[in-house]
Amino acid sequence: MEKDTDIGGRERRFPATRHSMVEGARSPDPEQRRLAFERVVQAYWKPVYVYLRLRWGASAEDAKDLTQGFFARALEKRFFDPYDPARARFRTFLRTCLDGYAANEQAAERRLKRGGGVAVLSFDFATAERDLPALSLSTGEDADAVFHREWVRAVCAEAVENLRRRCRESGRERALAVFERCDLSDLADADRPSYAALAAEFGIPLTEVTNLLASARRLFRATMLETLRVRTASDEEFADEVLWLRGRSSA
Amino acid sequence: MTLPDATVGHLLRIAGGAEVPGWRYELREEIGRGGMGVVYRAHDRELQRDVALKVLRAGADAGDLARRLHREARVLASLEHPGMVPVHDVGVLADGLGFYVMKLVRGRRLDQWAAGAPAMSERLRAFERICETVAFAHAHGVVHRDLKPGNVMLGAFGEVLVMDWGVAKVLSDAGVASAATAVDGETAAGTVLGTPGYMAPEQAAGDSRAIDARTDVYALGGLLHFLLAGSPPTAGPLPRGTPRPLAAIVQRCLAVARTERYASATDLAADVRAFQARDPVSAYPETPLRKARRIVSRYRVPIALVLTYMLIRVALIFWTRG
Numbered sequence: 001m002e003k004d005t006d007i008g009g010r011e012r013r014f015p016a017t018r019h020s021m022v023e024g025a026r027s028p029d030p031e032q033r034r035l036a037f038e039r040v041v042q043a044y045w046k047p048v049y050v051y052l053r054l055r056w057g058a059s060a061e062d063a064k065d066l067t068q069g070f071f072a073r074a075l076e077k078r079f080f081d082p083y084d085p086a087r088a089r090f091r092t093f094l095r096t097c098l099d100g101y102a103a104n105e106q107a108a109e110r111r112l113k114r115g116g117g118v119a120v121l122s123f124d125f126a127t128a129e130r131d132l133p134a135l136s137l138s139t140g141e142d143a144d145a146v147f148h149r150e151w152v153r154a155v156c157a158e159a160v161e162n163l164r165r166r167c168r169e170s171g172r173e174r175a176l177a178v179f180e181r182c183d184l185s186d187l188a189d190a191d192r193p194s195y196a197a198l199a200a201e202f203g204i205p206l207t208e209v210t211n212l213l214a215s216a217r218r219l220f221r222a223t224m225l226e227t228l229r230v231r232t233a234s235d236e237e238f239a240d241e242v243l244w245l246r247g248r249s250s251a
Numbered sequence: 252m253t254l255p256d257a258t259v260g261h262l263l264r265i266a267g268g269a270e271v272p273g274w275r276y277e278l279r280e281e282i283g284r285g286g287m288g289v290v291y292r293a294h295d296r297e298l299q300r301d302v303a304l305k306v307l308r309a310g311a312d313a314g315d316l317a318r319r320l321h322r323e324a325r326v327l328a329s330l331e332h333p334g335m336v337p338v339h340d341v342g343v344l345a346d347g348l349g350f351y352v353m354k355l356v357r358g359r360r361l362d363q364w365a366a367g368a369p370a371m372s373e374r375l376r377a378f379e380r381i382c383e384t385v386a387f388a389h390a391h392g393v394v395h396r397d398l399k400p401g402n403v404m405l406g407a408f409g410e411v412l413v414m415d416w417g418v419a420k421v422l423s424d425a426g427v428a429s430a431a432t433a434v435d436g437e438t439a440a441g442t443v444l445g446t447p448g449y450m451a452p453e454q455a456a457g458d459s460r461a462i463d464a465r466t467d468v469y470a471l472g473g474l475l476h477f478l479l480a481g482s483p484p485t486a487g488p489l490p491r492g493t494p495r496p497l498a499a500i501v502q503r504c505l506a507v508a509r510t511e512r513y514a515s516a517t518d519l520a521a522d523v524r525a526f527q528a529r530d531p532v533s534a535y536p537e538t539p540l541r542k543a544r545r546i547v548s549r550y551r552v553p554i555a556l557v558l559t560y561m562l563i564r565v566a567l568i569f570w571t572r573g
Contacts, residue, residue: 156254159266160254184254184258187257189261221265
């Protein structure tokens with residue numbers, strides 16, 4: 001059997017040394033907690049915003065305030081401290097916290113902006129709002145599915161950004177360009193360019209296309225794993241997320 | 252940057268390995284999840300058919316789990332029976348996770364099937380098939396240890412399959428395939444594997460040395476209880492109106508002392524078969540009156556014919572004399 005068959009790429013085992021943002025967000029050290037918290041916010045603000053817009057029916061302005069408020073309150077009240085990786089995925093836990101927060105806010109009809117420790121973070125709400133029609137609620141999709149779907153999208157986006165950075169740092173711009181053309185285009189699978197078309201487009205031999213693409217995809221699998229590792233709190237949760245994503249590979 | 256749905260789906264296929272040229276299997280959706288592994292529907296590109304691919308759920312105890320997954324594949328491969336799922340392939344993924352490939356069973360789990368309220372005779376026939384498969388495994392020195400409705404599948408063609416042999420115990424003194432016996436040290440003493448509600452007392456107590464075929468007989472009793480009541484024995488007694496011999500069979504399976512249970516799944520299946528044929532059931536000692544009732548119930552048509560004939564004869568005699 002071909003060994004390069006999995007999400008981890010060739011001979012890659014789960015990376016175990018990356019610092020978990022989830023663990024950091026629960027750290028007793030305030031500075032470490034603040035830094036980790038900012039990463040949690042960066043990783044989750046968009047799924048949270050979209051979820052509030054689509055599932056809670058919040059207006060754009062309310063959703064912005066609620067998103068800011070949720071993270072500010074989470075930092076202030078240390079929402080994530082009781083998280084137990086043995087009981088649930090972190091993203092499920094965060095979504096449950098968000099539902100509780102949104103329900104309270106809705107009941108109290110409070111829409112006060114909260115600064116807290118995250119006001120300095122810039123949320124690109126304009127982009128999120130522009131993308132909203134394309135992310136609209138599918139018929140029959142439940143509350144969990146919306147949040148988790150946006151979580152998957154955010155994980156993929158972060159992994160792609162990391163891939164771009166690593167390709168540029170290691171001088172693999174051409175592999176990145178082939179990957180972007182073949183795998184990042186907004187095309188149905190049947191419409192993706194053939195290897196021959198890519199070879200003609202880039203003016204390189206067919207074999208080089210396959211090599212470049214294989215190398216970029218391998219690197220992408222590695223960055224996906226790293227992204228997941230950072231977003232999870234334990235080996236168990238990490239493996240669980242990897243397997244869960246595998247199960248969505250045809251979704 | 253917002254990735255469109257189509258791009259996200261494509262990236263997930265790349266990340267999941269489905270886009271890797273050369274790998275025989277293309278992963279499709281997740282179809283099951285248990286304590287040990289996740290099962291996906293996958294497509295075998297070589298043979299152009301769908302299969303079930305079970306991947307180990309890694310974790311802190313991945314070493315032990317990996318051994319169990321491998322052992323499950325070997326146990327299944329060593330037991331060829333219509334009630335067992337055939338294993339096609341076994342291997343290790345690039346990230347070190349073990350997997351094995353088996354036949355994709357299209358059908359329903361026992362609990363889903365039973366929810367459709369099939370006739371008592373159908374339920375008992377399905378139960379007999381389960382007993383036969385388990386008895387076959389016992390004959391080869393393998394105890395399942397996690398029999399429950401979720402681990403039994405009824406296929407589209409009426410086949411009954413016993414699934415999930417991941418926590419099976421291979422008895423060292425039985426003539427089982429050498430590949431399976433090599434991994435018998437699977438559970439440290441005191442480790443509890445199984446499902447509450449169907450787990451025998453000795454298993455719940457973590458007494459791994461006391462595990463034998465009668466441990467599965469207990470779980471089979473739980474399964475029979477489920478088929479009769481729609482719930483495990485811990486959820487309540489059998490419903491009123493359950494035939495007494497059947498209730499006695501369940502009771503005998505669920506005896507706390509192993510020595511009071513059926514010695515084998517074969518004996519249990521024989522008793523269930525006897526009940527269906529209205530023959531004496533070993534778990535239900537008969538008084539003469541009960542025996543008479545059973546015989547009357549079993550031969551009610553010929554008895555009715557004879558009685559009718561005799562009544563007509565008597566009536567004729569009186570009529571001719573009168």
